Amino acid sequence: MRELISAPRPPGNLDVCELLADNQSKEATRGLKTWRRAKDRGALVGVHTCGDARVVPTSIFCTPTIIEIASIAAASSVEPFSYAMRHSGVMASIVLGHFALDSIIKKGYAEGCGGLHERSHLSSVEQDPEGDSVEKYILDNVASPDVAIQTIISATQMC
Numbered sequence: 280m281r282e283l284i285s286a287p288r289p290p291g292n293l294d295v296c297e298l299l300a301d302n303q304s305k306e307a308t309r310g311l312k313t314w315r316r317a318k319d320r321g322a323l324v325g326v327h328t329c330g331d332a333r334v335v336p337t338s339i340f341c342t343p344t345i346i347e348i349a350s351i352a353a354a355s356s357v358e359p360f361s362y363a364m365r366h367s368g369v370m371a372s373i374v375l376g377h378f379a380l381d382s383i384i385k386k387g388y389a390e391g392c393g394g395l396h397e398r399s400h401l402s403s404v405e406q407d408p409e410g411d412s413v414e415k416y417i418l419d420n421v422a423s424p425d426v427a428i429q430t431i432i433s434a435t436q437m438c
């Protein structure tokens with residue numbers, strides 16, 4: 280029994296007590312106060328990102344005062360989050376399109392988003408996926424394999 284208790288846990292496997300302590304830490308409390316003050320001033324920013332982008336919007340904008348929604352290719356409907364995104368505390372909402380900078384440098388065009396790449400290989404005429412498959416999600420939500428076009432479409436849907 281002693282060996283089990285002292286055995287190291289796998290990284291990233293936090294227990295509830297550690298999560299609670301982290302949520303109640305001085306840093307977390309300070310961040311929450313900052314976020315609430317920004318909300319009261321109408322200074323929050325809504326950001327819709329691709330969940331595969333590995334980008335941290337708080338790092339890009341150098342502020343913790345962000346409401347972030349992530350979906351495949353930043354293409355899902357934001358309607359379930361419309362209250363938050365259109366709240367008076369949100370001064371602006373933006374969509375971050377996802378591509379690899381290297382693709383532009385090396386190939387001259389943007390690629391690197393798995394959702395957009397998959398969209399270029401799916402045709403709603405040729406395939407008719409059913410259920411909750413990723414292919415069905417992409418056909419239903421990703422209108423274009425082009426990152427600029429899809430980003431504009433996603434942005435218009437946030438209004």
Ligand SMILES: [Zn+2]
Nearest residue numbers: 329331377392
């Ligand atoms: Zn992506």
